[in-house]
Amino acid sequence: MNKRILAxxxxxxxxxxxxxxxxxxxxxxxxxxxxxxxxxxxxxxxVEVDGTDQAQIDELPKVAGLTIGPVSRPSRQxxxxxINGRFQSTxxxxxxxxxxxxxxxxxxxxxxxLRVDGQRIETRPQKLKVVEDLQGGDLGLFEITPSTRxxxxxxxxxxxxxxxxxxxxxxRVNYANLSLxxxxxxxxxxxxxxxxxxxxxxxxxTLNGSETILVERRENxxxxxxxFVIFEVKQSLIPTRTGRLEFSGNVFEFGQLRGGTFFTxxxxxxAYYVVADEFGVDVIALPEDGRPFDFGGAIGSIDVRATxxxxxxxxxxxxxxxxxxxxxxxxxxxxxxxxxxxxGFGDFRVYGSTEKSKGFDHRSVVYDLAPLTASVxxxxxVRLPVFDPETGEYLEVTTPAIPIxxxxxxxxxxxxxxxxxxxxxxxxxxxxAALPSRTGRRDLPGIPNxxxxxxxxxxxxxxxxxxxxxxxxxxxxxxxxxRRRRRARRELGKALSRAQSPRDEFEAVLTFLGARSRESDSxxxxxxxxxxxxxxxxxxxxxxxxSRELSELLQExxxxxxxxxxxxxxxxxxxxxxxxxxxxGL
Amino acid sequence: MLGFLSLxxxxxxxxxxxxxxxxxxxxxxxxxxGDYASAETLWKEALRAPELEAFDRAAITRNLGNAxxxxxxxxxxxxxxxxxxxxxxxxxxxxxxLEHARQASELEPADRGDLTSTLRRIVESWTPAEAQWMxxxxxFLWLLALIxxxxxxxxxxxxAAWSGFFLVAVAALPLIWHLRxxxxxxxxxxxxxVELASEPRxxxxxxxxxxxxxxxxxxDQVPDWVRIETAxxxxxxxxxxxxxxxxxxxxxx
Numbered sequence: 001m002n003k004r005i006l007a008x009x010x011x012x013x014x015x016x017x018x019x020x021x022x023x024x025x026x027x028x029x030x031x032x033x034x035x036x037x038x039x040x041x042x043x044x045x046x047v048e049v050d051g052t053d054q055a056q057i058d059e060l061p062k063v064a065g066l067t068i069g070p071v072s073r074p075s076r077q078x079x080x081x082x083i084n085g086r087f088q089s090t091x092x093x094x095x096x097x098x099x100x101x102x103x104x105x106x107x108x109x110x111x112x113x114l115r116v117d118g119q120r121i122e123t124r125p126q127k128l129k130v131v132e133d134l135q136g137g138d139l140g141l142f143e144i145t146p147s148t149r150x151x152x153x154x155x156x157x158x159x160x161x162x163x164x165x166x167x168x169x170x171x172r173v174n175y176a177n178l179s180l181x182x183x184x185x186x187x188x189x190x191x192x193x194x195x196x197x198x199x200x201x202x203x204x205x206t207l208n209g210s211e212t213i214l215v216e217r218r219e220n221x222x223x224x225x226x227x228f229v230i231f232e233v234k235q236s237l238i239p240t241r242t243g244r245l246e247f248s249g250n251v252f253e254f255g256q257l258r259g260g261t262f263f264t265x266x267x268x269x270x271a272y273y274v275v276a277d278e279f280g281v282d283v284i285a286l287p288e289d290g291r292p293f294d295f296g297g298a299i300g301s302i303d304v305r306a307t308x309x310x311x312x313x314x315x316x317x318x319x320x321x322x323x324x325x326x327x328x329x330x331x332x333x334x335x336x337x338x339x340x341x342x343x344g345f346g347d348f349r350v351y352g353s354t355e356k357s358k359g360f361d362h363r364s365v366v367y368d369l370a371p372l373t374a375s376v377x378x379x380x381x382v383r384l385p386v387f388d389p390e391t392g393e394y395l396e397v398t399t400p401a402i403p404i405x406x407x408x409x410x411x412x413x414x415x416x417x418x419x420x421x422x423x424x425x426x427x428x429x430x431x432x433a434a435l436p437s438r439t440g441r442r443d444l445p446g447i448p449n450x451x452x453x454x455x456x457x458x459x460x461x462x463x464x465x466x467x468x469x470x471x472x473x474x475x476x477x478x479x480x481x482x483r484r485r486r487r488a489r490r491e492l493g494k495a496l497s498r499a500q501s502p503r504d505e506f507e508a509v510l511t512f513l514g515a516r517s518r519e520s521d522s523x524x525x526x527x528x529x530x531x532x533x534x535x536x537x538x539x540x541x542x543x544x545x546x547s548r549e550l551s552e553l554l555q556e557x558x559x560x561x562x563x564x565x566x567x568x569x570x571x572x573x574x575x576x577x578x579x580x581x582x583x584x585g586l
Numbered sequence: 587m588l589g590f591l592s593l594x595x596x597x598x599x600x601x602x603x604x605x606x607x608x609x610x611x612x613x614x615x616x617x618x619x620g621d622y623a624s625a626e627t628l629w630k631e632a633l634r635a636p637e638l639e640a641f642d643r644a645a646i647t648r649n650l651g652n653a654x655x656x657x658x659x660x661x662x663x664x665x666x667x668x669x670x671x672x673x674x675x676x677x678x679x680x681x682x683x684l685e686h687a688r689q690a691s692e693l694e695p696a697d698r699g700d701l702t703s704t705l706r707r708i709v710e711s712w713t714p715a716e717a718q719w720m721x722x723x724x725x726f727l728w729l730l731a732l733i734x735x736x737x738x739x740x741x742x743x744x745x746a747a748w749s750g751f752f753l754v755a756v757a758a759l760p761l762i763w764h765l766r767x768x769x770x771x772x773x774x775x776x777x778x779x780v781e782l783a784s785e786p787r788x789x790x791x792x793x794x795x796x797x798x799x800x801x802x803x804x805x806d807q808v809p810d811w812v813r814i815e816t817a818x819x820x821x822x823x824x825x826x827x828x829x830x831x832x833x834x835x836x837x838x839x
């Protein structure tokens with residue numbers, strides 16, 4: 001399967017790249033007309049250059065046991081190919097180099113050196129086997145049959161290869177080699193996949209002496225009255241340009257290998273050869289007459305079926321329409337139709353399509369649709385223009401219409417019953433029927449601009465005046481001592497709350513008094529409070545009893561802190577005294 | 587089309603009509619009957635009263651805009667609504683009518699919604715009196731902050747003082763905006779394809795053109811002609827019927 005996918009991808013890439021390649025880059029291919037020949041026969045080494053006529057052979061290889069040359073006159077051909085719906089022109093130059101074996105054995109012909117568009121290019125080496133005689137034809141079977149002798153460009157066709165040998169040799173035969181010089185080197189074709197139906201019976205055989213391919217073992221058959229072991233393989237190709245494809249030099253070799261150790265190579269004890277008939281496939285151009293404008297490159301005998309994931313839905317709901325084309329055709333290469341461009345899908349919104357699967361015998365695409373109205377009662381057919389090589393005519397493969405039921409959206413209005421869709425439009429607002437002054441609303445009285453200007457000027461002047469006066473009389477209010485004094489009452493409250501001993505309370509009161517008097521805390525230790533306050537605030541409002549109470553408080557706290565005397569004043573009393581002291585001018 | 591003349595007269599010293607409220611009510615009744623022409627005449631009479639409050643003036647000019655709109659004079663309606671908003675700048679219904687009239691007249695919205703329009707609308711959303719009171723209030727707060735700083739000092743009061751200063755500066759913007767145009771007579775172009783002439787004569791070629799609904803500055807007047815200056819600085823004469831004076835701000839404050 002992976003190989004099929006890779007082959008398809010490669011083919012697609014090639015199809016897309018061919019126009020560029022044909023125009024911009026030349027390609028060189030070589031092949032032998034036969035991979036196995038009898039001694040004395042002449043083999044042709046075919047050298048082909050595509051994409052330019054500016055090519056010449058610079059140098060022929062030399063191989064002991066083979067006489068290579070002379071080179072024939074170059075044959076120039078001009079092709080027109082239909083690629084991606086467009087015609088592309090290609091030039092091909094072909095030489096045939098005679099190769100004469102002068103001895104038996106297996107030879108490798110080194111690359112031929114060419115000069116193409118001024119550049120040196122070497123071809124791939126080729127393998128040639130020369131034998132005394134191609135004996136054993138009666139013991140083997142080798143048949144190669146094309147699915148058709150005439151195809152149109154772009155139409156896939158297959159090469160059916162059937163080979164085998166006498167069943168009585170089956171115990172002795174331990175190797176087989178298919179010599180198919182055209183395999184992988186047929187100009188003007190794209191290889192698809194090998195068709196093997198029963199993978200449990202597949203086996204490998206050697207191809208062209210250098211690689212292996214998978215083949216399928218079939219049931220033994222009677223051939224010419226004897227039982228034969230039969231193998232089959234199918235190779236599918238797509239021609240990309242008109243002309244004749246020659247399939248020649250087909251030899252089936254089988255026999256017995258013997259020996260072969262770590263030190264010695266295997267040798268052939270027996271070898272038998274069967275030659276298949278040569279044949280050709282003519283590739284003709286797609287006819288212009290009757291080609292639909294929307295022809296997407298579908299060629300073959302194609303049938304179609306379609307299914308949906310639902311048939312009962314509401315307007316706007318998504319419905320997946322799966323369309324599968326099947327039969328014989330180039331399923332991997334044509335353009336899937338777009339319903340959005342087709343007739344009959346006007347009542348649908350086409351969200352897009354998805355490639356579900358793609359193979360040599362089918363193509364499946366899922367379309368995402370949504371009905372736009374409830375009047376839709378079927379999904380119309382999806383139309384695919386196809387060229388039928390059998391009839392030589394273009395025809396249309398269309399999916400059958402699929403009945404569906406579409407429900408209207410809940411609450412949606414329709415035109416049924418003559419109902420008229422209400423139309424709304426914007427308009428100006430109504431007039432103001434009542435005067436605002438009648439409701440008591442009055443205009444805000446204005447302020448003379450001169451007053452405002454005066455206020456704006458006086459405000460900073462007032463600040464300057466007050467600031468100067470305050471600093472002149474009381475000092476800088478922003479000084480640390482002043483800030484400490486303003487915080488003293490608040491700090492006293494906190495300190496008393498935190499206090500855990502009479503000493504803590506004593507220190508808190510001293511700190512408060514020091515801050516308020518702009519002094520250190522210790523200045524109040526041992527001070528005669530009454531004299532001090534009288535001296536300091538001779539004209540103050542401090543009551544004598546407050547002065548006395550402060551003196552008593554300090555004595556009491558001193559005794560409690562440094563003696564055993566218990567306190568008699570609580571926190572509230574101390575704070576109340578502090579407030580009175582502040583109010584009295586402390 | 588001569589409605590602008592009545593508004594112009596309202597800007598001039600006029601004889602006080604003690605019955606202007608009666609004219610207003612009769613205009614409302616005529617409008618309700620669908621007699622828009624009579625309603626327009628009555629309201630224009632009411633507009634001549636010198637003692638009109640700004641809100642009453644706003645109501646009358648808004649109604650005149652409706653009357654012009656119903657008589658299929660879209661650009662004139664735009665001018666009346668614009669004049670109404672100069673007296674009552676935050677009236678949502680007048681704004682809605684103005685934007686609808688401008689849209690129907692294929693004009694740009696008065697408020698385009700971009701940064702410049704938004705800032706301009708914020709500044710113009712205040713009457714001159716409101717702008718003055720805002721400055722007064724901000725100045726008072728500033729004064730409180732300054733006194734606090736003088737008495738106590740400290741970073742907090744200094745920040746408060748600077749905040750008060752910036753508050754005054756911001757609050758002064760609407761007043762500065764109004765003062766900027768206080769001495770200007772603003773007109774609005776109410777016709778299409780209006781061309782500027784170098785002299786007040788119809789036989790001269792055009793020296794420029796003005797867009798419909800464009801606000802222009804009135805520089806001079808002669809009978810049937812007004813000399814204007816556009817926002818782009820172009821000056822010229824235009825026919826009087828092609829422009830309409832908006833209410834001067836100085837009459838509101």
